Amino acid sequence: MRHLDLLSRLAQANTTKIVLLVLDGVGDLATPAQPLTALQKARTPHLDALAARSSLGRIVPVATGITPGSGPGHLALFGYDPREPQFDIGRGILEALGLGLDLHPGDVAARGNFATANAQGELTDRRAGRIPTAECVRVCEKLNCALEAITDANVRVVPGEAHRFVLLLSGEGLAAAIDDTDPQQLGVAPLAARETAPAGAQAAALVRRAVALMEGAIGDEPKANRVLLRGFSRLPDLPQLPELYKLRCGAFAGYPLYRGVASACGMEVVPCGKRLGEILDRVEERWPDFDLFFLHVKQTDQAGEDGNIDAKAAAIEEVDALLPRLLALGPDVVAVTGDHSTPAPMAAHSFHPVPLLMASAVAFVDETTAFDEHQAIRGHLGTFPSRELMGLLLAHAGRLEKFGA
Amino acid sequence: MRHLDLLSRLAQANTTKIVLLVLDGVGDLATPAQPLTALQKARTPHLDALAARSSLGRIVPVATGITPGSGPGHLALFGYDPREPQFDIGRGILEALGLGLDLHPGDVAARGNFATANAQGELTDRRAGRIPTAECVRVCEKLNCALEAITDANVRVVPGEAHRFVLLLSGEGLAAAIDDTDPQQLGVAPLAARETAPAGAQAAALVRRAVALMEGAIGDEPKANRVLLRGFSRLPDLPQLPELYKLRCGAFAGYPLYRGVASACGMEVVPCGKRLGEILDRVEERWPDFDLFFLHVKQTDQAGEDGNIDAKAAAIEEVDALLPRLLALGPDVVAVTGDHSTPAPMAAHSFHPVPLLMASAVAFVDETTAFDEHQAIRGHLGTFPSRELMGLLLAHAGRLEKFGA
Numbered sequence: 001m002r003h004l005d006l007l008s009r010l011a012q013a014n015t016t017k018i019v020l021l022v023l024d025g026v027g028d029l030a031t032p033a034q035p036l037t038a039l040q041k042a043r044t045p046h047l048d049a050l051a052a053r054s055s056l057g058r059i060v061p062v063a064t065g066i067t068p069g070s071g072p073g074h075l076a077l078f079g080y081d082p083r084e085p086q087f088d089i090g091r092g093i094l095e096a097l098g099l100g101l102d103l104h105p106g107d108v109a110a111r112g113n114f115a116t117a118n119a120q121g122e123l124t125d126r127r128a129g130r131i132p133t134a135e136c137v138r139v140c141e142k143l144n145c146a147l148e149a150i151t152d153a154n155v156r157v158v159p160g161e162a163h164r165f166v167l168l169l170s171g172e173g174l175a176a177a178i179d180d181t182d183p184q185q186l187g188v189a190p191l192a193a194r195e196t197a198p199a200g201a202q203a204a205a206l207v208r209r210a211v212a213l214m215e216g217a218i219g220d221e222p223k224a225n226r227v228l229l230r231g232f233s234r235l236p237d238l239p240q241l242p243e244l245y246k247l248r249c250g251a252f253a254g255y256p257l258y259r260g261v262a263s264a265c266g267m268e269v270v271p272c273g274k275r276l277g278e279i280l281d282r283v284e285e286r287w288p289d290f291d292l293f294f295l296h297v298k299q300t301d302q303a304g305e306d307g308n309i310d311a312k313a314a315a316i317e318e319v320d321a322l323l324p325r326l327l328a329l330g331p332d333v334v335a336v337t338g339d340h341s342t343p344a345p346m347a348a349h350s351f352h353p354v355p356l357l358m359a360s361a362v363a364f365v366d367e368t369t370a371f372d373e374h375q376a377i378r379g380h381l382g383t384f385p386s387r388e389l390m391g392l393l394l395a396h397a398g399r400l401e402k403f404g405a
Numbered sequence: 406m407r408h409l410d411l412l413s414r415l416a417q418a419n420t421t422k423i424v425l426l427v428l429d430g431v432g433d434l435a436t437p438a439q440p441l442t443a444l445q446k447a448r449t450p451h452l453d454a455l456a457a458r459s460s461l462g463r464i465v466p467v468a469t470g471i472t473p474g475s476g477p478g479h480l481a482l483f484g485y486d487p488r489e490p491q492f493d494i495g496r497g498i499l500e501a502l503g504l505g506l507d508l509h510p511g512d513v514a515a516r517g518n519f520a521t522a523n524a525q526g527e528l529t530d531r532r533a534g535r536i537p538t539a540e541c542v543r544v545c546e547k548l549n550c551a552l553e554a555i556t557d558a559n560v561r562v563v564p565g566e567a568h569r570f571v572l573l574l575s576g577e578g579l580a581a582a583i584d585d586t587d588p589q590q591l592g593v594a595p596l597a598a599r600e601t602a603p604a605g606a607q608a609a610a611l612v613r614r615a616v617a618l619m620e621g622a623i624g625d626e627p628k629a630n631r632v633l634l635r636g637f638s639r640l641p642d643l644p645q646l647p648e649l650y651k652l653r654c655g656a657f658a659g660y661p662l663y664r665g666v667a668s669a670c671g672m673e674v675v676p677c678g679k680r681l682g683e684i685l686d687r688v689e690e691r692w693p694d695f696d697l698f699f700l701h702v703k704q705t706d707q708a709g710e711d712g713n714i715d716a717k718a719a720a721i722e723e724v725d726a727l728l729p730r731l732l733a734l735g736p737d738v739v740a741v742t743g744d745h746s747t748p749a750p751m752a753a754h755s756f757h758p759v760p761l762l763m764a765s766a767v768a769f770v771d772e773t774t775a776f777d778e779h780q781a782i783r784g785h786l787g788t789f790p791s792r793e794l795m796g797l798l799l800a801h802a803g804r805l806e807k808f809g810a
Contacts, residue, residue, distance in 0.1 A: 003469075006468065007470075010471070361436070362434065362436075362748070362751060362755065364434055364435055364436075364757055365436055365437065365440070366435070366782065367779055378782065378783065379782075380757075380782060382463075382782070382787075388469040388470065391470035392469055392756075395470035395471070395472070395756040396470075400470060403472060403473050403474060404473060404474035404476050404487060404493070404494065405474040405475070405476055405500075
């Protein structure tokens, strides 16, 4: 039996409240050049006091050595094994979620790039000279005008940053089994959309019609005169968290991608600002309405991606200063962790385990005294896959029945 | 390949002797209100001396966050993955084992409750006012007299405590695929026994005949005038330990449930008293006869269930005082652990990992100096699923061949 199914079988209702505070990319590296991690560098009296009466441990997002993207990183936190094909969030869908689009089951999304072709139709720049975002918005308007000629389905594009956009198809019976049209090389024409399985034939034909209309509309553009499409996908069919775990789930995230993933998992997305203070405003308002509160703090990851250890420590200090507000709500379980590590020395997501703090009346008070990567190694919770965290949250909240007699 | 099958493939005979000393529910919690666990609170010079020349570690009974019952907890210690359906011990069988009944493959057992119905046949008390055990014995005698009318199978009841009993069916071709007859509510009649799969039809018909005879015999009882049946089950088809591991296995347990589980796994059950001193009397007598000695101490769990940390520490001290007697026998491997944690602050089984001590000539002597939950975190053995313990015992006893060349 999958762990997810076992948890679902044992999940029982309770009145306890769980807060899962995700500091995106919080895990960092200690290196000879950077002897202190961001968690060590930050002054965190409240997190440390909480750690002193909590269990620490570490979670491994996907598997040993695997660096996760944001989608799989969060799916694992919610209990899904991101390696299972049915839980795979496609690139197109992730891009659409990242733009904050409202997706419906059955919608097909693809990542789009503008590209440049010469008079012979051969690609000369697969990124259309990275046109400015304002240019992208302008050209996307032309595409959408042209796409109005399609009346048997709803096809439109949504501009992203620079040369990027999302293509969205809505209609009856559209499968996402369509190959990329990006030939991944210059000097050739874009590929025609082809189904990768018979079920994709109808959608592939629709995409070919759409591409013809789009290229007709922008053929005279100097740079953005072709479109390349990749990662055709649909919303994964995720078992919904409220039913899985008998939990009313509220997502409090300031950035679209995390809202989108939470929504795809069945959480109610509560609109809120981007910083933890603004997020807590909404959490306080909605405290009676949920059992699980997913709070997402992005600034730790952004600083890590920038390779800026000081900014990352500052983001952690901002969280620390607000922790008393969160604890004043009286949650029964508080977990603080990340979806992955984004070590400043790497300026990227990484494969390193992520520190975890678990506070509850039945958390084993181990010998750790501060929340950082070093102490987490010695914590009571040990090191385990992120996908098992949800079960541990439920256990600490008295929300799992005994297994067998 | 399942771990169990790998172990079985590699198991080899040897003359070494292994003692698995299970202190039921020994794991405990450190909390702000109870800073010392039972293992820390107890004065345990012998266990600590053994720990100082042993490896420590922790075992996770079923999976992260899962609280096991006694059946799954012990199956895991013996190497079975309790999540596998074929290793599931049903409630009826567990209740029968707990009463010390001698079960045979193919027997079907159910948990029974006496209940009270009014003149209209509607349930008014699903527990028959929790009649005293002596009453239960008396009414069960009436049931057994009535059940003698069934001659094509052997059907009988065995009284338990208060309003509880076990119904046992023996005969050819009886499947346990029968639904509960307990409607789980008042104001309605008990449900008729129904098969949950075609294979259960014959047994369900037998149960309906038995229920009619029983209710005819007790219809005039003021309280215990109905029977409710739950958890129809048969002995699981467990690969037997002696064949699996090439081990002669002796079970030394003072309480029926643990004897029953050990017997279902193929161990020889040696009758003995309830306290470790009495258990060791039998172990000493039978020392030449077995390779694996499963010793079960119940008092730690009982004290934990009572929320009595002092009684739990006292139970551990009783074990500590007797440890020299056990070591004097010269076992090659001694493991001390539990089937699960029963923290006194929770007064119940819990999901927390269980400390493990492993002593043998090839145990890595780690830096731990006492047997408790904190030190176990830092031990050489790490934290791993209980179902892998048996392989580690065999390994420390030189009873596993090398895997591959």
